[in-house]
Amino acid sequence: MNTDRNFDDLAQRFSKNIYGNPKGELRLALSWRELTEKLPSISDGSTLNIWDAGGGLGQLSERFLEQGHRVHLTDISSNMLAVAGERLQDYCEQGQLKIECAPLQNMAVQLAEVDRFDVISCHAVLEWVADAEQVLASLVSCLRPGGYLSLMFYNLNALVLANMVKGNLYKLRDEEFAGHPGGLTPPNPRNPEQVIAELEKLGLQVEAKRAVRLCYDLMPRAVRAERSIEDMLEIDWQYGAQEPFWALGRYVHLLCRKPESL
Template identity: 30%
Template sequence: RLGHHVTVVDPSPNALFALERRAAEAGVADRVRGVQGDILGLFDVVERGGFDAVLCHGVLEYVDDPAEGVRNAVAALRPSGALSLLAAGLGGAVLARALAGHFTEARQALTDPAGRWGEGDPVPRRFTAEQLAELVSGAGLEVGAVHGVRVFADLVPGVLVDTEPGAMDALLKLEAAVAELPAFHSVATQLHVLGEKRP
């Protein structure tokens, strides 16, 4: 809506169909292009060095080689481009399992190299803020802001947020207040890292 041209890369034809429909409904179909592909085969569908910003959200958890995925995202950037990286946080999963009374699963997530709590875990891999920052810097970017996302939101009972007047607004303000505080990164459900490509 601000006039930017957006390319969306997704392996799912259904997701791309939904994107096309939503872009048309929003009146921006002429500025949104969807292509079928993934981060490891990125340059089969888009050009290198062609983008001012790359948003890699909810991707690294599902690829066999996260470092290669980040390198590809960086290679898609123009000089001075920015990378926005969002991935599942390890600490948030450990805390959530422990608070649910699943202490063995919490310990399993804490000690598992991929941060998984067991066979039934739907997330293949989780990260710490340090691991994500290392992936970003290792790909040649300068690490900018690091944010914790959904620090409290996934732990607060939904009935409390839905029934308590002003609770949702207060929760959002609390999330914003703690997002950049390193003390809360270790318990966030998701972690967001910004990186900048230097010319």
């Protein structure tokens, strides 16, 4: 049975393998730059109401908090939230940060009845859930009219390219791209065009599309080790929003707006 992935068993490994290396640095830096450039209210002194849905260890929440925003951080992993809570304890004590452990879909029902958010971030979650359509609908229900959804997900296109480069012809033939159970390769990589179609069906306007980890993931490891994070970041930024490259990064970042009429 395909169920949503909980990282309670891998919280420390996840922290080290994802955020303790260039992969995580690039992912966070590129998505944050996109947010601050496209949404001036993130960094102009405004106070926004933000839901970091499936925010795990709280790296993105921390960026929002540093800008003075009110943040609701949720995840299904109590262990990951415990790590985040310890690091962000001061913000919790000041009432700027609220942390809750619950499935995103359940939280959405509760939150939609109480409040609507100016910004919802949902990064690297969609590829771990069984029902992407339900998750997207849940997020949209909690977004205020005129609000923004920042959605980043593991890209099926990039996985196909990677298997071509590696010569994994049987995987390509059978279209078997899911990661092994218990590992850190997501089981449900998403097709960007299908995700966009679902968002538009829900009434959102896709305002920006960008590849995340484009340059880094196409390089052989030996070459990658000789290049600086800063240089790879700039090349990703230069090409990441262009056709056809936006749809070829290891992750795709979409910035979507909910019309005032919804």
